[in-house]
Every structure is written in C-alpha cells, then in structure tokens.
Amino acid sequence: MIAISWRPRLIVAGLLLALTYLWLQSASPELERRNRLQTTLRIIELRDAELMRDILLARAGLLANYDALTQAGQELLRLSQSLQTELQAVEAAEQSLGNLADQLTATVQERLGQIEYLKSDNALLRNSVMSFDEIGKTLRAAAKPGDAVKLGNLWRLMFSFMDSPQPELAVEIQQELDRLAGLAAQSDDYRVLIAHGRLIIEVSPKVDTLLRQIIAQPIVSRVDDLQQALRQYSGSVEQQAEAYRLALYLVAVVLLAYLLYQFVLLRANTLALRKAHANLQQETNERLQAESWLRESEARLRAITDSAHEAIVSVDMQGNIVSWNQGAQLMFGFPADQVLGQPFQQLLANPAPDFFAQIQEVQGANRLSSPMRELKALRRNNSVFPVELSLSSWTRGAERYLTAIIRDISVRKQLEQVARQQELQLIQANKMTALGTLVSGVAHEINNPNQLILFNSGLLADIWSDALEVLEEHYQAAGEFSLGGLPYSEMRNSAAVLIRDVRDGAKRIERIVAELKNYARPPSSEAPVSFAINEVVERAAGLLKHLLDQKTRHFKTDLAEGLPELRGNPQQVEQVLVNLLINALEALPDPEKSVSVTTKLMNDGRQLSVEVRDEGVGIAAEHIEQLCDPFFTTKQANGGTGLGLAISASLLRAQGGSLSFSSAPGQGTCARVIFQVNLGPAMADNHAM
Incomplete structure (x- = not known):
C-alpha cells in the first residue's frame, strides 16, 4: 500500500525532472554568445580599418606621433585574444572556431610586429628627409653658382624620389651624391648631406615594402572565415535546441495527461472520504464535547489548587512529580517546567530511603489519606524549613497516584520559639526581681550587725590603747604573763593589728553591700551626671572580684591617667562592663588564660574607649554581626538568654556610646565600648598644647 501511494509521486517527480532537463537544454545560450562574438568581430574589423588609416597617415607624414597607432594595435590584439579565449570554451566538436581564432590572433600579432619595424624605419626616414632639406637649403644659399646648380639638381631628384621611389631615380641620385663626394673641398655639411641622401635611398624602399606587407596581412579574410564558421555552428546548435523543445512539449503533454488521470482517481477517492468523514465527524463532536467537559473540570481543579496557599504536589508510584501548583512554586522556588518528572524526595531534607515504601504501606489498607506528619523540606536555595505533609491516593485508569498537601510551618515554629524565649525572658526577669529583693533584704540584714562590728572595733581599739599602759607597767614589774593564752610580748604588737583588720573587713563588707544595693537599684530617670570611667571600671571589677579570682589568675587593668570625665548614667555603664566581664570570664577555657580591661583616648582625644579583651575560645565570623540581636546566644546550653549584650548595646546607645x-x-x-568626648574650652586648649 505504501508503494502504491508513492508511485504517482515518483512518476510526477520523474516527469518534472525530465521537463527541467529538456527546458535547460532547449534554452540556447549560444545565441547570446553568437551575438557577442559577432559584435567582437565587427569591432575587430573597425579597429583594423582605423589601424590601416593611421599607418597610411604615418607613412605620409601626417601623423603627429605614433600613440594612436600603438593604442589601435593594442586594442586590436586585446580583442583578438578575448575572442580566442572565449572560443576555446566551445565543445570539442567545434574546435575549428578555436583554430580560426588562433590564426586571427597570430595574424594580428604578425602585423603588429611589422608595424613596429615600420614605425622605426619610417621615423628614421622622416628624420633624414628633414635633415636633408635643412642642410640643402643652407648649402644652396652659401654655394657658388656652379655648386648651387648641382645642389638644386640633387634636391629636385631627391624629392621626385620621395614622391615616387623608382630605381632609375635612385641611380641618378646616387650618381649625384658620388659627384658631390668627389669634390676636393668638401665641408662637414656636405658629408652629412651625402650621408642622409644615401640613407633615404636605402630606407625608403624598405618602408614601402613593409607597408605593402602590412596591407597584405589577411586579417579581414580571417574575420570573414570566423563569421562564416560561427554562423554554421550557431545553426547546428539552434537545430539541437529545437529538438529539445519538441521533446519538452511531448513530455509536458504526458505530464498533463497523467495529472488528469490522477485527478479522476482523486475525485473518486474524495467521494469515498466524504462519506467516511461524515461518520467520523459525529464521533469527533462527541469526543470534543467530552474533552470540553474534562478541560472545564481540570480548569476548576487547577483554579482551586493554584489559589491554595499550601503546596499541592502529585507523584506517581515511582516517586516522580506529575503535577505542581502555584503554591508549591512559591514555597519551594522551583517553576513547574524544572520540577515535573523529578523525584519528590529532592524536596525533602534527609529523607528516609524507604520514604515511599512507608507511605504505600500506610495507603495499603484502603485508606484515602495518611496522618499529618512534620518533615524538613528544602527550598531552591538549599535552605531548610519545617513543613506539615498529608498524603492522599487516587487512581486514573490502571495507574495509582499520591497527592501531597504541604504547609509551610516556619512562621508557626518561629512564633513557638519566640514564645519560649519570651517565657524564658519572663522567668529570668522574675528571677532578677527576686534577686534584687533578696539583695536588698540581705544587705539590710548584713548592714546592721556590720555597723555594730564597726562601732565595737573602734571602741575596742580605744580600750586596747588605754589598757596598754597598764599592761606595760605590769610587764615591767612582774615580767612575762599571758593574755588569752598568748605571751604579752607577742600580743603587745599583734592585738592592734587584729583589731584594725576587723575594722577593715567590716568596712569592706559595708562597701560591698553598698555596691550590691546600688547595682540592684532600678534605673533612675535623673539628669546625666559627670563620672570618671576608671572609677566605674574599678567598681565593676570589685563586684566581680570573687568570680575573677575563680575564673582566671591573670586579670589586669590598664587605665590611662588624665582621662576626661563622661556625662551619663554611671550605673548603666557599670552594668554594661559587668556583662562584658562576665562574658569574657565564661569564654576562658582554663584559669591560665587572661582577661584585661584597658581605657584610653582615641581620635585625637575626641573619643574614649574601654576594651575588654580575653584569651577565650573566640566567636565565629558569621556570628559577630548577630551578637547584639535580642535572644541570640552562643551559650544556650549553659542557660544563656541572648539578652545581656542586647540590653548592653541599648544602654550604651542611650549614653551616646x-x-x-x-x-x-x-x-x-x-569587646570595645566607644564614648564621644565633649571637650570644654579649657580642655581643648590643653589638648591642643
């Protein structure tokens, strides 16, 4: 059946190829070539006539120079050579045209060679004639009467010879020249005249002979032969083209007849196809109606899925994605054309190898959907985020599919985390409130007995001072005795030191209690006051003395002298330094590592810096920018809340730092704390000096 369907096409193609071949062969390109060659031959005839005209003018002495003669000859040679080149491309059966063109070119070249000889001899002849004429005129004017007659006779014979170079005139002129040569008193002019006369007699016949040979060159006959041969060749080519045109006509008739035959067959097949088409049309309309209903249903389903905020993804039983809604594209960042056909597991972070096996097991017991589960998913930028996923199964024909509804719960998880952080913050705030209350109560309870110790230690020192005189007299009189089981000679010096140590300890307790009460006191809204930064550093270090002794053996301070005072809230600055020192101490891996506090002026005294430097474990570069963010902490395992540095940064901003x-x-x-220093007029002058 395939061969039958292709047979008419092959026949038509063969006939068209035959028509094309015959049309190409019937179109005679030789007509244009013949016209071009005939035009070239006519131009050659014209250029040959112009060349002969210039030769005759040159021989007659009427041509000013030989340029026109040279140009005409070169043009004639160029035309003959172009004709020769074109005729060499003619078929081998007509090589006679090429031979005739070769003969024409050879004849032209031979004539041009003779013309060159003619130009040379004719120029020599014309020069001798002019010289002979000029010298003759001069000699006749100055000669004696007898010599003048001889010169006049020679003059007459020479110009008769120039008009008609007959041998008899040449003999007479030669005799006259011989008689002149025999004169005894011969001058140089006579010798030159005789030389030119003999040269004229010798060259003039040669020039005439060359002229006759040039005229005798058969260029015109060669052109006629070429024209005759060209007409014969064109006639044979035209006859062949006529034969191809006849064949072209016959093939065209055959092609037309075959096309009519095929048209009749096509007409019959068309009637049969119309009947089949009418039957198919009804079936097609029914299918189109069904497809229209199906498309409407799919459009409604697509509108529902695309309007959903959740990602709705369908997969086959091999785990490959077959549908992808707009919510999935917004959630994961992948357009549909990049994800369709890809494994569903590439959307999950660390999926279980038997993920779909577990799902199919869950779906096996005639259940439409699986329980909600929480997973970690991957976005296009490889960021991980939490999702809730539920699956339902459906079938289409014999194929079974799963549809996953995925909800991004990142915001919910963040809110839960914030809630947990806020809960921890409230717990910490409650703890700090309780601690402040406890500190105030303990400070009050410690302060009362400590005041008694201070009072009694002072009174005891006065008593010992008064009793010392009595005891000294007794010692001098009775000798050594004991006080509290110790020899008086030892107690005499040690008792005052012990009493002073008790008093100093009580004062230290009083100072620590005052600092604890001051640190636990709520922030005041009073106007800023002037304070010395070095004193704030020392108070903060005093509060943390026990922790400093416990965490490091190498704590040092480098406090610059003569620092300008700052204005602000010294209690808040102290709180900041306490936080920074606690962080530095907690970062030390062992007590051999050091912590240092340095104060100094910067930027030509316009800024004051406090640096808290430790030799601890350090902080990763990606965490540096987040240290002051609320709830960010690298010590969450140790109970860190992430609020200390955030509060410290807020307090410093309020202080202009x-x-x-x-x-x-x-x-x-x-950790570097920077304060702006406002220089007063006096301080500015001192700084400038």
Missing part, C-alpha cells in the same frame, strides 16, 4: 566586637576562633575576643 557604641559597642563593637572583633574575634578569631581560638584566639580570643575584644
């Missing part, structure tokens, strides 16, 4: 960090893992951290 700033907090920055520099660190390298394993090499320690430097």
Whole structure:
C-alpha cells in the first residue's frame, strides 16, 4: 500500500525532472554568445580599418606621433585574444572556431610586429628627409653658382624620389651624391648631406615594402572565415535546441495527461472520504464535547489548587512529580517546567530511603489519606524549613497516584520559639526581681550587725590603747604573763593589728553591700551626671572580684591617667562592663588564660574607649554581626538568654556610646565600648598644647 501511494509521486517527480532537463537544454545560450562574438568581430574589423588609416597617415607624414597607432594595435590584439579565449570554451566538436581564432590572433600579432619595424624605419626616414632639406637649403644659399646648380639638381631628384621611389631615380641620385663626394673641398655639411641622401635611398624602399606587407596581412579574410564558421555552428546548435523543445512539449503533454488521470482517481477517492468523514465527524463532536467537559473540570481543579496557599504536589508510584501548583512554586522556588518528572524526595531534607515504601504501606489498607506528619523540606536555595505533609491516593485508569498537601510551618515554629524565649525572658526577669529583693533584704540584714562590728572595733581599739599602759607597767614589774593564752610580748604588737583588720573587713563588707544595693537599684530617670570611667571600671571589677579570682589568675587593668570625665548614667555603664566581664570570664577555657580591661583616648582625644579583651575560645565570623540581636546566644546550653549584650548595646546607645566586637576562633575576643568626648574650652586648649 505504501508503494502504491508513492508511485504517482515518483512518476510526477520523474516527469518534472525530465521537463527541467529538456527546458535547460532547449534554452540556447549560444545565441547570446553568437551575438557577442559577432559584435567582437565587427569591432575587430573597425579597429583594423582605423589601424590601416593611421599607418597610411604615418607613412605620409601626417601623423603627429605614433600613440594612436600603438593604442589601435593594442586594442586590436586585446580583442583578438578575448575572442580566442572565449572560443576555446566551445565543445570539442567545434574546435575549428578555436583554430580560426588562433590564426586571427597570430595574424594580428604578425602585423603588429611589422608595424613596429615600420614605425622605426619610417621615423628614421622622416628624420633624414628633414635633415636633408635643412642642410640643402643652407648649402644652396652659401654655394657658388656652379655648386648651387648641382645642389638644386640633387634636391629636385631627391624629392621626385620621395614622391615616387623608382630605381632609375635612385641611380641618378646616387650618381649625384658620388659627384658631390668627389669634390676636393668638401665641408662637414656636405658629408652629412651625402650621408642622409644615401640613407633615404636605402630606407625608403624598405618602408614601402613593409607597408605593402602590412596591407597584405589577411586579417579581414580571417574575420570573414570566423563569421562564416560561427554562423554554421550557431545553426547546428539552434537545430539541437529545437529538438529539445519538441521533446519538452511531448513530455509536458504526458505530464498533463497523467495529472488528469490522477485527478479522476482523486475525485473518486474524495467521494469515498466524504462519506467516511461524515461518520467520523459525529464521533469527533462527541469526543470534543467530552474533552470540553474534562478541560472545564481540570480548569476548576487547577483554579482551586493554584489559589491554595499550601503546596499541592502529585507523584506517581515511582516517586516522580506529575503535577505542581502555584503554591508549591512559591514555597519551594522551583517553576513547574524544572520540577515535573523529578523525584519528590529532592524536596525533602534527609529523607528516609524507604520514604515511599512507608507511605504505600500506610495507603495499603484502603485508606484515602495518611496522618499529618512534620518533615524538613528544602527550598531552591538549599535552605531548610519545617513543613506539615498529608498524603492522599487516587487512581486514573490502571495507574495509582499520591497527592501531597504541604504547609509551610516556619512562621508557626518561629512564633513557638519566640514564645519560649519570651517565657524564658519572663522567668529570668522574675528571677532578677527576686534577686534584687533578696539583695536588698540581705544587705539590710548584713548592714546592721556590720555597723555594730564597726562601732565595737573602734571602741575596742580605744580600750586596747588605754589598757596598754597598764599592761606595760605590769610587764615591767612582774615580767612575762599571758593574755588569752598568748605571751604579752607577742600580743603587745599583734592585738592592734587584729583589731584594725576587723575594722577593715567590716568596712569592706559595708562597701560591698553598698555596691550590691546600688547595682540592684532600678534605673533612675535623673539628669546625666559627670563620672570618671576608671572609677566605674574599678567598681565593676570589685563586684566581680570573687568570680575573677575563680575564673582566671591573670586579670589586669590598664587605665590611662588624665582621662576626661563622661556625662551619663554611671550605673548603666557599670552594668554594661559587668556583662562584658562576665562574658569574657565564661569564654576562658582554663584559669591560665587572661582577661584585661584597658581605657584610653582615641581620635585625637575626641573619643574614649574601654576594651575588654580575653584569651577565650573566640566567636565565629558569621556570628559577630548577630551578637547584639535580642535572644541570640552562643551559650544556650549553659542557660544563656541572648539578652545581656542586647540590653548592653541599648544602654550604651542611650549614653551616646557604641559597642563593637572583633574575634578569631581560638584566639580570643575584644569587646570595645566607644564614648564621644565633649571637650570644654579649657580642655581643648590643653589638648591642643
């Protein structure tokens, strides 16, 4: 059946190829070539006539120079050579045209060679004639009467010879020249005249002979032969083209007849196809109606799925994605054309190898959907986020599919985390409130007995001073005795020291209690006051003395002298320094590592800095910018809330200061507090000096 369907096409194609071949062969390109060659031959005839005209003018002495003669000859040679080149491309059966063109070119070249000889001899002849004429005129004017007659006779014979170079005239002129040569008193002019006369007699016949040979060159006959041969060749080619045109006509008739035959067959097949088409049309309309209903249903389903905020993804039983809604594209970042056909597991972070096996097991017991489960998913930028996923199964024909409804619960998880952080913050705030209350109560309870110790230690010192005189007299009179089981000679010096130590300890307790009460006191809204930063550093270090002794053996301070006072709230600055020192101490891996506090002026005295530097574990570079963010902490395992540095940064901003960090893992951290210094007029002058 396939061969039958292709047979008419092959026949038509063969006939068209035959028509094309015959049309190409019937179109005679030789007509244009013949016209071009005939035009070239006519131009050659014209250029040959112009060349002969210039030769005759040159021989007659009427041509000013030989340029026109040279140009005509070169043009004639170029035309003959172009004709020769074109005729060499003619078929081998007509090589006679090429031979005739070769003969024409050879004849032209031979004539041009003779013309060159003619130009040379004719120029020599014309020069001798002019010289002979000029010298003759001069000699006749100056000659004696007898010599003048001889010269006049020679003059007459020479110009008769120039008009008609007959041998008899040449003999007479030669005799006259011989008689002149025999004169005894011969001058140079005579010798030159005789030489030119003999040259004229010798060259003039040669020039005439060359002229006759040039005229005798058969260029015109060669052109006529070429024209005759060209007409014969064109006639044979035209006859062949006529034969191809006849064949072209016959093939065209055959093609037309075959096309009519095929048209009749096509007409019959068309009637049969119309009947089949009428039957198919009804079936097609029914299918189109069904497809229209199906498309409407799919459009409604697509509108529902695309309007959903959740990702709705369908997969086959091999786990490959077959549908992808707009919510999935917004959630995961993948357009549909990049994800369709890809494994569903690439959307999950660390999926179980038997993920779909577990799902199919859950779906096996005739259940339409699986329980909600929480998973970790991957976005296009490889970021992980939590999702809730529920699955339902459906079938289409013999194939079974699963549809996953995925909900992004990142916001919910963040809110839960914030709630937990806020709960921890409330617990910490409650703890700090209780601690403040406890500190105030303990300070009050400690302060009363401590005041008694201070009072009694002073009174005891006065008593010992008064009793010492009595005891000294008794010692001098009775000798050594004991006080409290100790020899008087030892107690005499030690008792005053013991009493002073008791008093100093009580004063230290009083100072620590005052600092604890001051630190636990709520922030005041009083106007800023002037304070010395070095004193604030010392108070903060005093509060943390026990922790400093416990965490490091190498705590040092480098406090610059003559620092300008700052204005602000010294209690808040102290709180900041306490937080920074606690963080530095907690970062130390062992007590051999050091912590230092340095104060100094910067930027030509316009800024004052406090640096808390430790040799601790350091902070990763990606965490440096987040240290002052609320609830960010690297010590969550140790109970850190992430609020200390955030509060410290807020307090410093209220004081017009700033907090920055520099660190390298394993090499320690430097926390730098910068305050702006307002120089008064006097301080500015001192600084300038």
